[in-house]
Amino acid sequence: MKKNMLFNLFVLLVLGFFGFIVIISTQLSYSTDLTSIISTYYVENFSFTGALNIVVAILLDFRAYDTLGEILVIFVTISGISLLIGRKDDF
Amino acid sequence: MTSRIIKTISRTIIPFIFLFGAYMILFGHISPGGGFQGGVIVSMGIILAVVAYGEDIIERYKSEITLVEILGVAFFIFAGLIGIFVGKSFFSSFNAIWLLNIIIGVKVCSGIVLFYMLFIRWEYIDND
Numbered sequence: 001m002k003k004n005m006l007f008n009l010f011v012l013l014v015l016g017f018f019g020f021i022v023i024i025s026t027q028l029s030y031s032t033d034l035t036s037i038i039s040t041y042y043v044e045n046f047s048f049t050g051a052l053n054i055v056v057a058i059l060l061d062f063r064a065y066d067t068l069g070e071i072l073v074i075f076v077t078i079s080g081i082s083l084l085i086g087r088k089d090d091f
Numbered sequence: 092m093t094s095r096i097i098k099t100i101s102r103t104i105i106p107f108i109f110l111f112g113a114y115m116i117l118f119g120h121i122s123p124g125g126g127f128q129g130g131v132i133v134s135m136g137i138i139l140a141v142v143a144y145g146e147d148i149i150e151r152y153k154s155e156i157t158l159v160e161i162l163g164v165a166f167f168i169f170a171g172l173i174g175i176f177v178g179k180s181f182f183s184s185f186n187a188i189w190l191l192n193i194i195i196g197v198k199v200c201s202g203i204v205l206f207y208m209l210f211i212r213w214e215y216i217d218n219d
Contacts (some may be wrong), residue, residue: 011134050186051120059125060191064182068167070127071195074202075164 094142101143108136116196120188126195133196134203146211153208156201163198168192 046057059067117131141149149156170191174183 035108049119049188051188053120053123053125055123056120056188056192059186061182064171064191067191067195068171068182071164071167071198074199075160078160078202078205081206085209085213 093145097143101139104198105136105140108139112136112196112200116192117189118190119196125187126192127199129192130196130199131203133198134207137200137204139208141207141211146208149204149208153205156205159201160198160205163194163201166194167191167198 042058042062043054046054046062049057049061051057051061112131112133112135115124115132116126117129119125119129137149155171170187171182173187174181
């Protein structure tokens with residue numbers, strides 16, 4: 001039990017170290033400032049998306065991949081429920 | 092489960108629920124709202140009709156609703172591919188947020204109705 005916990009802690013440290021290396025190397029390769037904030041860019045430039053509503057502009061333009069994943073979550077959930085409790089002659 | 096009060100009130104209120112949901116979907120880009128919220132509101136109107144008048148009014152359209160659900164996912168990905176065809180990147184800006192709102196609204200509406208129809212069946216089975 002004790003040994004297993006120590007091993008898990010070791011794995012956590014190693015994975016965290018590699019994640020930190022990936023983040024630092026990515027940021028340095030793009031030569032960006034680590035403390036820069038992107039949200040001010042959205043507030044100043046959301047009007048060129050054609051929307052007056054900044055929430056919809058971020059959801060459907062800047063972060064459209066997030067919306068695609070949200071839609072796929074509902075689709076996969078309905079597929080799973082149909083598989084589990086649906087009848088054979090349903091769909 | 093249903094009574095005359097529920098039938099009368101839902102018959103009066105369902106067109107206004109549909110109107111409010113359609114307003115939320117179609118005006119999502121210039122006012123608070125959006126496709127997801129409007130789709131959920133329209134599906135609540137359909138669910139209210141099913142509660143009041145029984146699930147026989149929606150049971151025969153189940154395969155069509157499933158088809159709309161599947162085509163919604165496909166149309167959303169195709170709408171993202173428009174950005175590639177006009178020379179930009181995937182899901183880049185092409186000033187058609189209203190189109191994405193309509194697709195999301197129809198798809199979420201059919202999805203919530205399918206959820207309800209899949210779960211309500213066991214309620215009737217327990218009551219019988």
